[in-house]
Amino acid sequence: MSKLIIENISAGYGSVQVLHSVSLDVNPGETVVLLGTNGNGKSTLLKSVMGLVSPSVGAIRFEVDGQETNLVGKSPEEVVEMGIVMVPEARRLFPLLTVEENLTLGAYRDAARKKINENLDFCFTTFPRLKERRKQQAGSLSGGEQQMVAVARALMSEPKILLVDEPSVGLAPILVSQMIAKIKELKEIKNLTVLMAEQNFNQAIKIADRGYIIVHGQIEFEGKDAAALENNDMIKQYYLGV
Numbered sequence: 001m002s003k004l005i006i007e008n009i010s011a012g013y014g015s016v017q018v019l020h021s022v023s024l025d026v027n028p029g030e031t032v033v034l035l036g037t038n039g040n041g042k043s044t045l046l047k048s049v050m051g052l053v054s055p056s057v058g059a060i061r062f063e064v065d066g067q068e069t070n071l072v073g074k075s076p077e078e079v080v081e082m083g084i085v086m087v088p089e090a091r092r093l094f095p096l097l098t099v100e101e102n103l104t105l106g107a108y109r110d111a112a113r114k115k116i117n118e119n120l121d122f123c124f125t126t127f128p129r130l131k132e133r134r135k136q137q138a139g140s141l142s143g144g145e146q147q148m149v150a151v152a153r154a155l156m157s158e159p160k161i162l163l164v165d166e167p168s169v170g171l172a173p174i175l176v177s178q179m180i181a182k183i184k185e186l187k188e189i190k191n192l193t194v195l196m197a198e199q200n201f202n203q204a205i206k207i208a209d210r211g212y213i214i215v216h217g218q219i220e221f222e223g224k225d226a227a228a229l230e231n232n233d234m235i236k237q238y239y240l241g242v
C-alpha cells in the first residue's frame with residue numbers, strides 16, 4: 001500500500017508564488033478531498049506531485065511498502081512510473097485518436113504494459129459506454145464520455161495513487177453524481193488511494209474520508225472526517241450558503 005506526504009511545499013509559476021507552505025497527507029486506501037474555489041491552487045498542488053510544477057521548498061514523500069522517495073525533482077515520467085497518475089482537469093485527451101487508442105496510451109508505464117488487455121477489459125466493463133464507442137474519435141464524445149475516457153486512461157496505468165482534478169467541471173449535475181459514484185466504486189474495487197481536488201463541495205463530500213480546504217494557496221482547514229468538513233464555518237459560508 002502507498003502513502004503520500006506533502007510537507008511544507010511552496011510553488012508557483014515564475015515569480016508568482018501560488019502555494020505557501022502546504023502540508024497534506026493521504027494514507028493508504030483513503031479518499032482525501034482538496035476543496036477550494038477557483039484559483040486557490042488545487043491544480044498547482046496536484047501538478048507539484050506529478051512533477052509538472054517544481055516546488056521551491058518542501059518535500060513530497062511517496063511511501064510504497066515501507067520504501068520512501070522524495071518526488072521533488074522527479075520528472076512527470078518518473079512519477080507516473082512509480083504509480084502516481086493524474087486525471088487532469090479538462091480531460092486532456094487526444095481528440096483525433098479513438099477511445100481505445102487514448103486508453104492504450106495510458107498504459108505506457110512498465111507495470112501496466114503487461115496488463116494492457118486485462119485493464120482494457122476492466123475499463124470497458126466499468127464504462128460500457130466506452131466499449132460501444134471504442135472506435136470513435138475522443139474529440140467527438142460528449143463531456144461526460146470524455147471524462148470517462150480520462151478516468152479510464154488513468155486506470156490503464158495501474159495506479160497506486162490516483163489524483164483526480166475537478167472531475168465535475170463542465171458536467172451536468174446528474175453526470176457529476178454518476179462520475180463521483182464511479183470514482184468511489186473504482187476505489188473500492190481497485191483498492192486505490194485517491195486525492196481529489198474539487199470545488200463542488202456537495203459532491204466531493206459524498207466520497208471523502210476526510211479533506212482539506214485550500215484558500216489562496218494555504219491550507220486553511222483540515223477536516224478529520226466528512227462531518228468535520230460539513231460543520232466547518234468556511235464551508236457553510238462559501239459552499240452551502242448558510
Ligand SMILES: Nc1ncnc2c1ncn2[C@@H]1O[C@H](COP(=O)(O)OP(=O)(O)O)[C@@H](O)[C@H]1O
Binds near residue numbers: 038043
Ligand atoms: N501556468 C500558469 N502560469 C501562471 N500562473 C498560473 C498558471 N497556472 C495557474 N496559475 C495561477 O495560479 C493560481 C492557482 O491556480 P490553480 O492551481 O489552477 O487553482 P485551482 O486549480 O484551485 O483553480 C491562479 O492565480 C492561477 O492564475
Ligand SMILES: [Mg+2]
Binds near residue numbers: 089
Ligand atoms: Mg484547477
